[in-house]
Amino acid sequence: MRRDNWALSTYNPAMAEKIQVKLGERGYAVQIGRGLAEDSAAVSGSAARVIVTDENVGRLYAQKFSQMLGARVITVPCGEGSKSLACLESVYAQLLAPRDLDRHTVIVALGGGVIGDLAGFAAATLFRGVRYVQMPTTLLAMVDSSVGGKTAINHETGKNLIGAFHQPRAVWCDVAFLATLPEREYVSGLAEVVKTAAIGNPALFAMLEASTSAILAREDEPVTRMIADCVRFKAAVVEQDETETTGRRAVLNFGHTLGHALENLYPNRWLHGEAVAIGMVGALRLSAERAALDPVVAERIVGLLRAFGLPTALPPELDADAAADVMLGDKKRIGATVGFVLLKALGEPVALPCAVDSALLQTLLGPHNERA
Numbered sequence: 350m351r352r353d354n355w356a357l358s359t360y361n362p363a364m365a366e367k368i369q370v371k372l373g374e375r376g377y378a379v380q381i382g383r384g385l386a387e388d389s390a391a392v393s394g395s396a397a398r399v400i401v402t403d404e405n406v407g408r409l410y411a412q413k414f415s416q417m418l419g420a421r422v423i424t425v426p427c428g429e430g431s432k433s434l435a436c437l438e439s440v441y442a443q444l445l446a447p448r449d450l451d452r453h454t455v456i457v458a459l460g461g462g463v464i465g466d467l468a469g470f471a472a473a474t475l476f477r478g479v480r481y482v483q484m485p486t487t488l489l490a491m492v493d494s495s496v497g498g499k500t501a502i503n504h505e506t507g508k509n510l511i512g513a514f515h516q517p518r519a520v521w522c523d524v525a526f527l528a529t530l531p532e533r534e535y536v537s538g539l540a541e542v543v544k545t546a547a548i549g550n551p552a553l554f555a556m557l558e559a560s561t562s563a564i565l566a567r568e569d570e571p572v573t574r575m576i577a578d579c580v581r582f583k584a585a586v587v588e589q590d591e592t593e594t595t596g597r598r599a600v601l602n603f604g605h606t607l608g609h610a611l612e613n614l615y616p617n618r619w620l621h622g623e624a625v626a627i628g629m630v631g632a633l634r635l636s637a638e639r640a641a642l643d644p645v646v647a648e649r650i651v652g653l654l655r656a657f658g659l660p661t662a663l664p665p666e667l668d669a670d671a672a673a674d675v676m677l678g679d680k681k682r683i684g685a686t687v688g689f690v691l692l693k694a695l696g697e698p699v700a701l702p703c704a705v706d707s708a709l710l711q712t713l714l715g716p717h718n719e720r721a
């Protein structure tokens with residue numbers, strides 16, 4: 350892994366990728382590469398800029414970017430707890446109190462998914478909406494949450510219940526940030542990469558199988574390509590379903606129905622990607638039974654998750670009724686059925702409403718002796 354610090358001089362245009370999210374006047378470019386900072390200084394022109402970041406990322410990168418962008422910095426505590434009304438209120442206070450901002454302000458979200466969601470929602474609502482730029486620093490945010498304009502905070506009754514669709518003006522994925530990301534966070538992000546490959550890109554899937562160790566070593570070339578492929582797929586889905594109304598965006602929930610249930614039942618036990626990895630294994634069992642997925646393909650996908658070091662087994666003490674309750678409590682409920690995304694083949698997802706009965710639970714949760 351390259352640990353040399355990030356600098357303008359390391360910018361390598363040959364390795365950079367630029368993907369356009371085509372949403373008319375709300376469209377924007379996602380750039381992926383090493384050292385993309387030149388572009389960052391240009392985007393907002395003379396408008397006032399504010400960086401919102403968390404304590405870890407701030408310690409590593411805030412000074413550099415605040416100088417480069419001529420921006421002041423608002424720092425919030427690390428972790429999901431910052432997606433709260435209380436933290437948002439403190440961000441509003443720090444945005445407004447100096448009285449130096451107006452509706453031309455550009456907010457830069459420098460951090461992982463938590464910061465993207467929080468700063469994005471602050472941008473969606475400040476002065477009825479100001480521009481913002483995503484500078485994702487986790488793999489998860491680069492391949493998934495920074496693209497698509499979903500912003501939200503949590504409420505005590507559930508996650509992401511207060512939010513807005515507000516597209517960023519640009520997304521800069523600088524792979525140099527990944528050098529300092531803790532291993533577990535990096536691997537968790539790989540779960541969303543496997544998800545994208547499984548539902549949308551068999552060639553990416555083959556590349557991940559062939560280059561597993563280079564990707565775990567965070568080598569620029571395969572990592573840049575993998576992020577670009579994920580962004581291309583996410584952009585295409587978002588273009589077809591910007592505000593999650595046509596159903597197209599639902600395919601991104603592969604592995605998430607069970608994954609979200611696990612996150613709910615065991616708060617703080619897994620990172621999001623880890624829960625999604627276990628959720629995908631359940632969805633694959635269901636796909637083999639109900640969508641005629643070739644079990645050999647299902648096993649290949651589980652094998653790739655394992656090769657990346659992701660968890661694939663459910664906890665032995667998991668109670669099927671409790672899992673059912675949580676899945677039915679999901680906002681995607683239609684009567685007593687839950688919409689599952691299944692795979693017919695690599696790259697061929699299908700959304701299927703399933704009644705949550707004992708037969709479904711038995712397949713989804715699998716044999717008890719296969720649990721961790």
Ligand code: ADP
Binds near residue numbers: 404428527
């Ligand atoms: P996610 O993107 O998975 O939603 P978070 O926003 O919660 O995750 O970030 C996960 C953790 O990683 C946080 O503690 C955050 O401070 C830290 N972090 C994010 N980006 C980096 C980075 N590039 N280097 C080091 N730590 C980082």
Ligand code: ZN
Binds near residue numbers: 605625
């Ligand atoms: Zn996810």
